[in-house]
Amino acid sequence: MALSEGASPATVDLTAVIVAMIDGEPRILTVRPGAGEPDTLPCGPLQPDHRTLQAGLRSWVAHQTGLRLGYMEQLYTFADRDRANSEAADGPGVRPVSVAYLALVNEVEHQHRAATAWQPWYHYLPWEDWRTQRPAVVDTILAGLARWVEAAPSAQKRMRRTERLRLAFASDATPWDEERSLERYELLYSARLLSEAWHDQGLVPPADLGGRPDRPMATDHRRILATAVGRLRGKIKYRPLLFELMPPTFTLLQLQRTAEALSGARLHKQNFRRLVKRQHLVEETGEHETQTGGRPARLMRFRPAVTLERPAPGVDIKTGGRVARP
DSSP: OOOOTTOOOEEEEEEEEEEEEETTEEEEEEEOOSTTOOBBOSEEEOOTTOSSHHHHHHHHHHHHHOOOOOEEEEEEEEOOTTSTTSSOTTOTTOEEEEEEEEEEOOGGGOOOOTTEEEEEGGGTOGGGOBSSSOOTHHHHHHHHHHHHHHTOSSHHHHHHHHHHHHHHHOOTTOOOOTTTHHHHHHHHHHTTOSHHHHHTTTOOOOGGGTTOOOOOBSTTHHHHHHHHHHHHHHHTTTSGGGGGGSOSSBOHHHHHHHHHHHHTBOOOHHHHHHHHHHTTOEEEEEEEEOTTSSSOEEEEEEOTTHHHHOSOOSOOOOOOOOOOOO
16 A cells, blocks of 8 residues: 555564563563663564564564564554654654564573573663562652652643652552553653653753663663563463463462562462462472472462363452552
8 A cells, every 4th residue: 555645654673572580580581782782672673574473573583582482472562653763774754663572481491692681670660679668769750750740831731740640650649550560661751760761852861860760771672661561460460471480380489479570569478379279270289399498388380271260360469559759
């Protein structure tokens, strides 16, 4: 179909958020383009010889990282005109469309190449990790967002900004919603508390932006990561994706720690175990883990039959965290 007059040509870029649990942390596979350049997610353009989008992405991931993907699902299509990549590699006026995917890999598949690294996803989104305590960076965030709200050009916009702050960062005793990771990133972007917001406009972040919650990624990749975090946090509640990140056998404590690491919140031990038992998600193997430093723990495995028994066999965890004003 011919382009209408004034329409911009587009390129299609395929991007993967590849998640694995390593040393008790959710990590993403990143590519390091060169010294001094920000990390990227594995990505590449759709080529004429790629039969499907997924085939194209698998090809790029194998080429860049040496990793062969297993579970994978389409995450989102990013095509904002005024966001990152506004000057595409093909030249000005070419509009980039990024099709992002979420992929989960098991611990046995951690092979990768020298130009890649498994990075904790909380390195890029530190305000999302509430497992042990309130992240120190939240104070910096709330102070910056308060200034942004007050700088609104009208009372109406000030109210809108206040509402965005309330929903994203749970101000005014609003319950913390761990699935709003994208909204939190977008809010920080709008308030110019992230380097990407400056770079996308061709500007250099000011020196007095010190203390910002900032470890940028190339182009729009940190935004894509925030989308993947929210998607995975939501989906483990109604699909058995948690077990895609577990070894074949595991203890209930290992399962709980994985759920906590993904959700960014500490869970009540007994409540979690009652939930897992009630939903018949796992079964005992008859063996025990002896390297626990205490009483041997029973080894469990995922019970595949649960996917046939009910439509939403996930771990519907309840976090219930709060963010207070500084």
